[in-house]
Amino acid sequence: MTKSTILVVDDETINLDILYIGLSKVGYKVLVATSGENALKSVARIKPDLILLDIKMPGIDGYEVCRQMKNNSDTQDIPIIFVSVADDTVNKVKGFKLGAVDYITKPFQLDEIVARVQTHSTIHNLRRHLGEQNAQLEQEMSERKRVEKVSAEREHYFRSLIHNLHEDILVIDPDYRIVDVNNKVLNTTGLKREQVIGRYCFNVLHGYDTSCDKHGEHCMLHDVFKTGRPCSYQHIHLNAYGSKVYVDILLSPLKDKEGNVTHVIESIRDISDLMQVQDELRESEEKWRSLTENSPYHIMLLDMDYTILFINHTVPDLTIQMKISLVLSVLLVTSPTVSWQRKNWLAWSI
The missing domain is CATH 3.40.50.2300 (Response regulator)
Known part of the structure; x- marks a missing residue:
């Protein structure tokens, strides 16, 4: 020296x-x-x-x-x-x-x-x-405060985004305990934040006292923690009134620097209205099919290329089907009363 x-x-x-x-x-x-x-x-x-x-x-x-x-x-x-x-x-x-x-x-x-x-x-x-050390320390502290301020602002920004999402967001640890939620979860469950944090997800979302596996349901969270791969599926949850609702769930893993899954983000979207529409559509299709099957008339469903998509039981054989298809083709070309442009298919009865 x-x-x-x-x-x-x-x-x-x-x-x-x-x-x-x-x-x-x-x-x-x-x-x-x-x-x-x-x-x-x-x-x-x-x-x-x-x-x-x-x-x-x-x-x-x-x-x-x-x-x-x-x-x-x-x-x-x-x-x-x-x-x-x-x-x-x-x-x-x-x-x-x-x-x-x-x-x-x-x-x-x-x-x-x-x-x-x-x-x-x-x-x-x-x-x-x-x-010199004090000056360096002051510089490091100043930089640390700046970084902490930026981090706090970013955290506030992203937390605001998460809280204002229309989907339920939960962060779940490997013990299936909830460590964080957004405001939508509290609205859905009717619970306060302190009543949710630390509780098991199966208890808050399903009303179970034990894990889903013990109720005969395969736990997708277990798969995400084990494989580290995200997944999506549909399930039934309980709302604030104790009623069952259909939900679409996306599970996304959070990993540390070594690639180990430390938490899973569970994103939940209520699809009860969609399921209701699908059920109503299914019932409507079943009613239509029942009516056409039981109709005394020859009923066919054609697409824009005049391909037969559906026939009822009154159409006797393929030869008649082909003749009727040919007749319909002529009618569709010549008849001014048929507005083909407004449909992708045409139901015709004879």
């Missing part, structure tokens, strides 16, 4: 030589200045780690050099040790008030100089290192 740079300021050459040689031997990089003016120029150019500063010098004395350095933000943290023949308390107090870290009287012992330089140089390096 490179040792510190020391600036020695003294107008007496013999003192400069002693301090230069002694400090250089123990590994310090030593610079010298013979006046206060030269000292300030050197400090502005080099920024030493520590200064040994004589007080009584021609021109600008040591006190003035110290005062100017402490008033400059670029040099105010550089430690200054005064070296002077003045050993009275008044001079020492004045030096400390100006910002010096130590005071050594002349004649000095080289070992004492080296020891004090080592001490204050170490303290200065530690303070500088601590300051």
Whole structure:
């Protein structure tokens, strides 16, 4: 590790030589200045780690050099040790008030100089290192706060999206417990958030006290946790009034960095109205088919290419079917009363 740079300021050459040689031997990089003016120029150019500063010098004395350095933000943290023949308390107090870290009287012992330089140089390096760490920490904290703010804004944005969806959204852990829901779930179940979080999904959605497997139903959640693949299916759930509703369910796995499934997002859409329409359509088709089958007339259902899609039992054989199809083709081409463009098929009775 490179040792510190020391600036020695003294107008007496013999003192400069002693301090230069002694400090250089123990590994310090030593610079010298013979006046206060030269000292300030050197400090502005080099920024030493520590200064040994004589007080009584021609021109600008040591006190003035110290005062100017402490008033400059670029040099105010550089430690200054005064070296002077003045050993009275008044001079020492004045030096400390100006910002010096130590005071050594002349004649000095080289070992004492080296020891004090080592001490204050170490303290200065530690303070500088601590300051750099604090600056880095403040920067990291500032960046962390910025990231946390952005994350909070994103979380609020996505949570708002989820809460305003028209589908029930649940987040379920591997124990089948609900860890999060959107507002639609609360509206559907008629429960409060604290009444849902932590409960088993089969208890909230199906009214079961035990898992679906124990009620003879295959649990699709189990498959998603095991395979890590999403799936969709239809099921029957309970609404806020205890009535059964038909739902379409999409299960999507959430994985950690290692690819392990940690949670499953369950998206539920009520399809009761769709199922009702399908049932009504099925009943209507069955009624129509029953009427046509029991009709005494020959009834056929044709598509736009005049292909026979359906015939009832009164049509005797394929030959008659073909003749009737040919007759209908002529009628459809020539008759102005048939609006073929409005239909994809035509039912004809003879």
